Amino acid sequence: MPLFVGMLVMKELGMNLTILGKRIQSIREKKGLTQEQMEERTGVNTKYISAVERGQKNVTIKTLEKLAAGLDVELYQLFLITEEIGSERAVKKAIDSLTKEADIKTLNLCLDFLRKAMA
Numbered sequence: 722m723p724l725f726v727g728m729l730v731m732k733e734l735g736m737n738l739t740i741l742g743k744r745i746q747s748i749r750e751k752k753g754l755t756q757e758q759m760e761e762r763t764g765v766n767t768k769y770i771s772a773v774e775r776g777q778k779n780v781t782i783k784t785l786e787k788l789a790a791g792l793d794v795e796l797y798q799l800f801l802i803t804e805e806i807g808s809e810r811a812v813k814k815a816i817d818s819l820t821k822e823a824d825i826k827t828l829n830l831c832l833d834f835l836r837k838a839m840a
Contacts, residue, residue, distance in 0.1 A: 739776030744799055746774040748792050762791035801838060 756767040772778040
């Protein structure tokens with residue numbers, strides 16, 4: 722469920738493949754992992770991982786799940802891109818814009834996402 726909200730935020734913020742790739746690379750580097758170690762953990766080829774991190778591959782949800790597992794993070798955490806997109810104000814504005822017209826189901830998804838992200 723949080724993935725849906727993450728993808729909405731990604732769309733609203735104009736998050737592109739480059740930003741998503743930088744986020745993946747940032748998490749990998751913070752964990753002290755090489756692309757080769759990621760390949761061992763995920764089965765995803767290092768050349769493909771490199772292309773994803775450069776924003777040159779339109780990565781599938783299945784591959785994102787593998788990468789998240791290899792990074793030992795929840796899938797939604799790949800979409801927590803505050804430092805990659807700019808200011809806190811920009812993020813709050815995007816969230817506000819998304820929730821203004823949202824139905825109750827979407828609002829509950831957002832709430833679930835935020836609770837997990839802040840845990």
